[in-house]
Amino acid sequence: MEVVNDNSCSWINDLVPRNDVKSIQSDENCDWIIIGAGYTGLSAARKLGQLHPNQKIILIDAQLAGEGASSRNSGYLVDTTLNDGFTSNKELENYKKKANIYELGIQVVKKFIKEYQVDCDWNECGKFFASSNANDERILTNFSETLTKLGFEHNLFFNSELKKRLGTSFYNIALNTKGGILLHPGKLVRAMIDTLPENVQLFENTSLLKWEATNDKVKCYFKNGTIHSQKIIFATNGFLKSLGIKKNYNFPLTLTASMTRSLSNEEFKSIGEPKEWGVLPVRPMGATIRMTKDKRILIRNTAEVHNPLKMSKMDLDKRSFKQKIGIKKRFPQLPDDIIQSSWSGIVSRTRNSSQIFEKIDTNVFVAGCYNGSGIGVGTLFGEQIAIKASNEHTKEIETIETRHKPTWLLPQPFLDIGIKSRLIYERFRAKNEI
Structure with missing residues (x-):
């Protein structure tokens, strides 16, 4: 599994490049190996380092640590999600x-x-x-009733008030939830790298070629070496399926996003100088939009079945053009050439929007499939899967294990046909919300 590093993501480009990157160059032995150095893998490594300070922990990533989906998401630490359809008491x-x-x-x-x-x-x-479609008021009203029953603080807003808050008259209705947090995903995951315990050894640009597990040992094969370990934790999220992990229960989706340069003072005044905000779509395939702390606009309005390892420049440019249209629909007064960078990233989904968190063999553990909520849930699951793999227990694990488990997926080619058909349907329903 060869994953390509690129310099197309604004969140990553905001950071000072690291100069301490090491790759596997020889055979290694360790007590623990973690595959995947995003939020989950870094969190697992940090917790294992705390629990087992005298044991050797190796953390592996196929590209630069933290520069996969962890740095490429939209920076929402979510408290609630909308598209779950919960109405009955059960x-x-x-x-x-x-x-x-x-x-x-x-x-x-x-x-x-x-x-x-x-x-x-x-x-x-x-x-x-938020939605530009007035008919979506019913969806948000029903969601408001759900949040009220569960005690979540929230408010409904309409066009004139939304324009003041967002700087655009595009939206007709929105529901604001108070508990969500906006942040810079690249800065957060970089801090997780910088604070790894001393007994954690990080190897990057090191692709796992093959792995095998017996009752008392795990063996992982890489281009320039083999690692023998007592236990393994898979934390590769969107790449779980390609490694054969729970492959009948998860699938990857490729998302693309663009970010503008910082708006000039005049441009910012033209949209009313709003405070930082984040919008998620009412309809699943609508656009996610953010106004960042430093006056940049982020937009993500595509999700598709695509080769998860790489998106060509030509393909990315096509998607960037759609994002340019999305920005112009909301902010027609801004220049046409305002987009500074565009990038792709991989998320992992399950059929019923549940997460994977389990022991799958004597010494093999896995956490992933966050369905778009990877900052918080991924960090939590990394910490807790490390505790579970250490044969300890917490109230957090109890809470995690009460969730619905992921449901079985259709085999290929029926799976891809089904996913693509659903995406086409949702894209049509949300065609005015790109």
């Missing part, structure tokens, strides 16, 4: 279970930031679920 209970996991995710990230004094542009401003 479904409300399931929604509450999911929201409890989100809350635990927020708390574990807060704890990390406080403990290590991390600057990641943390902003507890909440988020908006």
Whole structure:
């Protein structure tokens, strides 16, 4: 699995390049090996380092640590999600279970930031679920009733008030939830790299070629060496399926996003000088939009079945053009050439929007499939899968294990046909929201 590093993501380009990158160059022995150095893998490594200070932990990533989906997401630390369709009392209970996991995710990230004094542009401003379609008022009203029953603080806003808050008259209705947090994902994951315990050895640009497990040993093969370990934790999220992990229960989707340069003072005044905000779509394939702390606009309005390892420049340019249209629809007064960078990233999905968190063999553990909530849930699951793999137990694990388990997926080619058909349908329903 060869994954390509690139310099197309603004979040990553905001950071000072690291100069301490090492790759596997010889055979190694260790007590623990973790595959994947995003939020989950870094969190797992940090917790294992704390639990087992005298044991050797190796953390592996196929590209630069933290520069996959962890740095490429939109920077939402979510408290609630909309497109789950919970209405009955039984479904409300399931929604509450999911929201409890989100809350635990927020708390574990807060704890990390406080403990290590991390600057990641943390902003507890909440988020908006917004639509330009007045008919979506019914969806948001029903969602408001759900949130009220569960005790989540929120407010409904309409066009004139939204224009003041967002700087655009595009949206007709929105629901704002108070518990969501906006942050800079690249800064957060870089801090996780910089604070790894001393007994964690990080190897990057090191692709796992093959692995095998017996009752007392795990063997991982790489281009320039083999690692023997007592236990393994897979934390590769969107690449779980390609490594053969729970392959009948998860699938990757490729998302693309663009970010503008910082708006000039005149441009910012022309949209009313709004405070930082984040909008998620009411309809699943609508656009995610952010106004960042430094007056940049981020937009993500594509999700598709695509080769997860690389997107060509030509393909990326086509998607960037759609994002240019999305920005112009919302901010027609801004220049046409305002987009500074565009990038792709991989998320992992399950059929029923649940997460993977389990022991799959005597010494093999896995956590992943965050369905778009990877900052908080990924960090939480990394910490807790390390605890579970250490044969310890916590109340957090109890909460995680009450969730619905991922459901079985159709085999190929039926799976891809089904996913593509659903995406086409959702894209049509949200065609005015790109």
